Amino acid sequence: MAKDISLKQVVTYWPLYFFVVPSALLVATFSYFPAGSAIYHSAFRWNGNTIKIFVGAANFQKALGTPLYWILTLLVTMTMIYQSQNKTTFAKVMKMVCGLGMPLLNLIVLFRIRPPEGLQPAHMIVTGLVWLGIWFFLRWRMDNDSEIRGVVTFFCFILGGSATLGAMGLEGNFAWSLTVLIAGLYLWFFVKPDAGVFKLDGMRIGQSLIGVGIFVWSLAQNAGGEVALWSGFSVIAVLVVANLVKMIPSITTAVVVNRLKSEAANYWYRVLFVVPMIIPGMVYLLLWKFFFESGGLFNLVLRKTGIMHLIYVFDFWTENGVFISVKEAAGMSLGDVLDAANMAAPAWLGSPELVLPAFIIWGFPWVGVVGVLIYLAGLQSIDQSVYEAADLDGVGPFGKFLNIELPLILTQVRINLVLMIIGTLQMYGMILILFGDAGGPNGKMMVPGLLMFRSAFVEGYAGYACSIGLILFFLILVLTEINNRFVRVEK
Amino acid sequence: MSMRRKEILAEVWKHLFILFILSMAFLPLYVMIVISGKDGAQFVASPFKLTLPFHWENYAHAWSLMRAYVFNTVFICVTSVILTFVLSLNAAFFFARYRMPGHKFLWYFFLVLMLMPGVANLVPLFMLLKSLSLLNTFYALMVVYVTGGQVVQIFILRNFIEDIPQDLFDAAEVDGASPIKQVYHIVLPMSGSVLSTLGILQFISLWNDYILPLIVMRDDSMLTLAVGLVRMDGEYVKDWGALMSGFTIASIPMVLIFLFTMRLFVKGLAAGAVKG
Numbered sequence: 045m046a047k048d049i050s051l052k053q054v055v056t057y058w059p060l061y062f063f064v065v066p067s068a069l070l071v072a073t074f075s076y077f078p079a080g081s082a083i084y085h086s087a088f089r090w091n092g093n094t095i096k097i098f099v100g101a102a103n104f105q106k107a108l109g110t111p112l113y114w115i116l117t118l119l120v121t122m123t124m125i126y127q128s129q130n131k132t133t134f135a136k137v138m139k140m141v142c143g144l145g146m147p148l149l150n151l152i153v154l155f156r157i158r159p160p161e162g163l164q165p166a167h168m169i170v171t172g173l174v175w176l177g178i179w180f181f182l183r184w185r186m187d188n189d190s191e192i193r194g195v196v197t198f199f200c201f202i203l204g205g206s207a208t209l210g211a212m213g214l215e216g217n218f219a220w221s222l223t224v225l226i227a228g229l230y231l232w233f234f235v236k237p238d239a240g241v242f243k244l245d246g247m248r249i250g251q252s253l254i255g256v257g258i259f260v261w262s263l264a265q266n267a268g269g270e271v272a273l274w275s276g277f278s279v280i281a282v283l284v285v286a287n288l289v290k291m292i293p294s295i296t297t298a299v300v301v302n303r304l305k306s307e308a309a310n311y312w313y314r315v316l317f318v319v320p321m322i323i324p325g326m327v328y329l330l331l332w333k334f335f336f337e338s339g340g341l342f343n344l345v346l347r348k349t350g351i352m353h354l355i356y357v358f359d360f361w362t363e364n365g366v367f368i369s370v371k372e373a374a375g376m377s378l379g380d381v382l383d384a385a386n387m388a389a390p391a392w393l394g395s396p397e398l399v400l401p402a403f404i405i406w407g408f409p410w411v412g413v414v415g416v417l418i419y420l421a422g423l424q425s426i427d428q429s430v431y432e433a434a435d436l437d438g439v440g441p442f443g444k445f446l447n448i449e450l451p452l453i454l455t456q457v458r459i460n461l462v463l464m465i466i467g468t469l470q471m472y473g474m475i476l477i478l479f480g481d482a483g484g485p486n487g488k489m490m491v492p493g494l495l496m497f498r499s500a501f502v503e504g505y506a507g508y509a510c511s512i513g514l515i516l517f518f519l520i521l522v523l524t525e526i527n528n529r530f531v532r533v534e535k
Numbered sequence: 536m537s538m539r540r541k542e543i544l545a546e547v548w549k550h551l552f553i554l555f556i557l558s559m560a561f562l563p564l565y566v567m568i569v570i571s572g573k574d575g576a577q578f579v580a581s582p583f584k585l586t587l588p589f590h591w592e593n594y595a596h597a598w599s600l601m602r603a604y605v606f607n608t609v610f611i612c613v614t615s616v617i618l619t620f621v622l623s624l625n626a627a628f629f630f631a632r633y634r635m636p637g638h639k640f641l642w643y644f645f646l647v648l649m650l651m652p653g654v655a656n657l658v659p660l661f662m663l664l665k666s667l668s669l670l671n672t673f674y675a676l677m678v679v680y681v682t683g684g685q686v687v688q689i690f691i692l693r694n695f696i697e698d699i700p701q702d703l704f705d706a707a708e709v710d711g712a713s714p715i716k717q718v719y720h721i722v723l724p725m726s727g728s729v730l731s732t733l734g735i736l737q738f739i740s741l742w743n744d745y746i747l748p749l750i751v752m753r754d755d756s757m758l759t760l761a762v763g764l765v766r767m768d769g770e771y772v773k774d775w776g777a778l779m780s781g782f783t784i785a786s787i788p789m790v791l792i793f794l795f796t797m798r799l800f801v802k803g804l805a806a807g808a809v810k811g
Contacts, residue, residue: 046631046632046633046634046697047632047633047634048634049633049634049635049636050636051636054635054636057633057635060629060633060635060714061629061635063625063626063628063629063714064625064626064629064630064641066622066625067622067623067625067626067645067685067689068626068641068644068645070622070678070681070682070685071644071645071648071682071685071686072644073663073682074660074663074678074679074682075648075651075656075682075683077659077663078656078659078660078663079651079655079656079659081659081662081663082655082656082658082659085658085659092658092661092662293556297552297553297556300549300552300553301553303549304546304549304550304553305546306546309550313553313557316557317557317560318793318797319561319564320560320561320563320564321789321793322564322786322789322790322793323563323564323567323782323786323789324739324742324743324785324786324789325739325742325743326742326743326745326760326761326764326765326785327567327764327782327785327786328563330764330765330768330782331563331566331567331782332563333768334566335566339582341566341583344583408559409555409556409559409560411556411559411560413560466652469652470652470653470654473745473746476745476746476749477745477765493654496654496657496658497657497746500657500658500661501661501750506658506662509658510655510658510659513654513655513656513657513658514655516652516654516655517651517652517654517655520652520654521650521652524650
């Protein structure tokens, strides 16, 4: 065990501190000082050099929009979390505040926003019906569970209402205010204090957190902040989901390698999997950029396998006009389309519609070599006899995976999941390399990190960049906290 | 008999699946090496097939462009990795072996950093380096890399040192070994596989780092390989053969590292060095 040294003994043992002092000094200077400096400078209009004017919370307002919206959302969030922990007295008070505050706030906002222009009843009806459908589907088979039903109703109501009004042609902000107004009234009049909308316990915290996420999300889009920031977050959300799916091939590969009967083959595959790792990430990135070019390998493969035809036919029928503009497609026969597919060579990273799909396909077949090796290390401890026992019990291959293999690698899967989400949120180096600081075709890939970089080093708004960085920082901190609470890692 | 046949068929499917995945994993490597030996005409005629003659002069051309970058990057990465080892081994030893007054505070001082994403720090960090007049020097990169790299290593090495049998340290103390000697004669020789895994992972991430060198370095001769490669890639008229040769050259240090440490690396991964 470690040696205890009391305060008196420090007189003789003080040189031991020199083991840790250099590290601590470095960390204090190059990690803590910049972090503090970021917080300090986020309150300034600062160009990083001579101009430095105190502007208070204006930087955050520019990024996030109306502060009152955020305060109320924070209150709602706290209500949900406290109710889920059965701290009901606090929650009751909060609910009263929210129930009153939302309508009041929105009455104020309503008068400030311009009234709607052209109305589109058809869109409204369709959107409304879709949301009704979602509501019915979510309520399906949960009749006895009134708590969940309340939550489902509430969120379908808010989001569906807002979407419906938006589709009608109302301005997003206006639609949102109107729905929140009605929702606040609903909360105030129809929800009994003890059987509350948000009354959730134990396992349902996760669901309520998803609810909060959706709530904050739709609020963020309507509070009138920086448009590029929120479109960036939606790109990030798509990429997180894509990366989630991309975790599957690594796990599958590790499981398949581990299930091989022959020990020698197992060993050789393991060695072979290390070999592609010699390509540095930077080179790998540039190689994939080369694959996605107009005359690149990706288009070649799509043409040779005939997948390009499928894409073109799909594009033709849906009139999406991703490859061909809608006008052109209307005048084309299917034969023309197929001919076009034979010659087609779109530049995937150069068109606003194709750049996100290209990012999703990026890195096919998505087998991370380090990932496979780590999973394999976890799987190694399974004895062959376990498989034989499972065979006798008639467990299928998928059953084996769920019951034997997954529990063994769950720790690694969870860690990879968390690292992936945090990494994707911060990701902008790749986009900077591919497209420079403009964020790709039409600024489509302007992710929050890149927005920060651009504000600081191109536009000279260093203070604003600090505040964007802090927003990202806060988001990641919340995610890490959620992870620490709910995704426990057993040693 | 049919049972046996079914089993063999299942094995064959597994092998086919793995071979497919492997071939896809090797594809970038293949493309890189094949194109690196092509001149312009060969590239236009058949970009993805091996063509003869193989133009080795592409490599000479790429090397002449990239020599400075390669030396810069190797120097920065190796120095940073070694300095990180020195700092993190000592600090981890301190946390694993002694309970000094204030040791809890120091521990949390590092623990908080694990939760702190670096993204918010970038702009003030740049300003700090500027006011320390470290811009356009290697020290700027090294100092930031060492600071960032040591935190994770302290955590992993602390767990590792705590698992070393106490008797070893006691015996050393009886023989009059100072704490410093204990680090370099007991901990260091025992932690080969963990250190090599941590070192390789750090080396790879530093080798690929792009943003910090991009904003810190001004002179072309001071750039690192990552920035240099992107510059080469960004030129309008591309000499694909030379570019791919450059990519291959950039991969060679990795080959060397893996040749010498692959055994330790795979062992370290298997032992759970990066489990967290």
